[in-house]
Amino acid sequence: DIQMTQSPSSLSASVGDRVTITCRAGQIIANWLAWYQQKSGKAPKLLIYKASSLQSGVPSRFSGSGFGTEFTLTISSLQPDDSATYYCQQYNSYSTFGGGTKVEIK
Amino acid sequence: EVQLVESGGGLEQPGGSLRLSCTASGFTFSSYEMNWVRQPPGKGPEWVSYVSSGGDITHYADSVKGRFTISRDNAKNSLILQMSSLRDEDTAVYYCVRDATLGAGPDAFDIWGQGTMVSVSS
Numbered sequence: 001d002i003q004m005t006q007s008p009s010s011l012s013a014s015v016g017d018r019v020t021i022t023c024r025a026g027q028i029i030a031n032w033l034a035w036y037q038q039k040s041g042k043a044p045k046l047l048i049y050k051a052s053s054l055q056s057g058v059p060s061r062f063s064g065s066g067f068g069t070e071f072t073l074t075i076s077s078l079q080p081d082d083s084a085t086y087y088c089q090q091y092n093s094y095s096t097f098g099g100g101t102k103v104e105i106k
Numbered sequence: 107e108v109q110l111v112e113s114g115g116g117l118e119q120p121g122g123s124l125r126l127s128c129t130a131s132g133f134t135f136s137s138y139e140m141n142w143v144r145q146p147p148g149k150g151p152e153w154v155s156y157v158s159s160g161g162d163i164t165h166y167a168d169s170v171k172g173r174f175t176i177s178r179d180n181a182k183n184s185l186i187l188q189m190s191s192l193r194d195e196d197t198a199v200y201y202c203v204r205d206a207t208l209g210a211g212p213d214a215f216d217i218w219g220q221g222t223m224v225s226v227s228s
Contacts, residue, residue, distance in 0.1 A: 089151075095212060
């Protein structure tokens with residue numbers, strides 16, 4: 001199994017702040033990485049696929065980057081609606097999710 | 107509207123069996139590869155199983171291999187997960203999820219059901 005490690009596990013930021021979440025893969029996965037947003041009691045929602053491609057309907061303040069083993073999800077200007085837990089997922093070999101990053105609004 | 111609706115969850119004793127179902131609507135179900143993903147309470151998601159669009163290819167996580175069976179009925183737009191020899195650690199919300207890209211092998215998941223809770227406890 002390919003292990004996925006996210007950091008930080010939680011963060012608190014103010015509306016308008018730039019927020020960055022990191023995901024590290026245990027082996028090279030090229031750009032076969034996705035990011036999801038999950039709000040309490042709801043199913044995860046796809047935000048980014050192939051490391052940097054924005055899913056249809058997702059606000060442009062979300063962006064992804066990286067290749068190989070290091071990846072980032074950036075929220076350019078944090079909004080109140082962005083309070084959620086974010087997960088990365090590798091799909092180079094079957095599928096593995098990271099442990100999650102909880103984003104709270106100050 | 108593209109939609110996946112799961113059913114069949116509940117409380118079962120260790121060693122027991124459960125059958126989860128997922129009904130798809132709003133898209134051509136037979137064209138898409140499908141998966142089951144589970145999420146234990148307070149933890150991250152875990153991929154469980156995959157089935158190809160035609161149903162002839164299946165894959166399983168090591169944690170469920172030999173105990174769970176995935177299948178589909180394209181005529182009924184239905185995905186099934188037959189779970190047996192259940193363990194405490196199988197307790198989770200189980201989601202039916204769709205591969206984002208047709209025929210792409212391992213993939214991101216673009217459509218998720220609302221989930222069905224499976225609790226395994228004596």
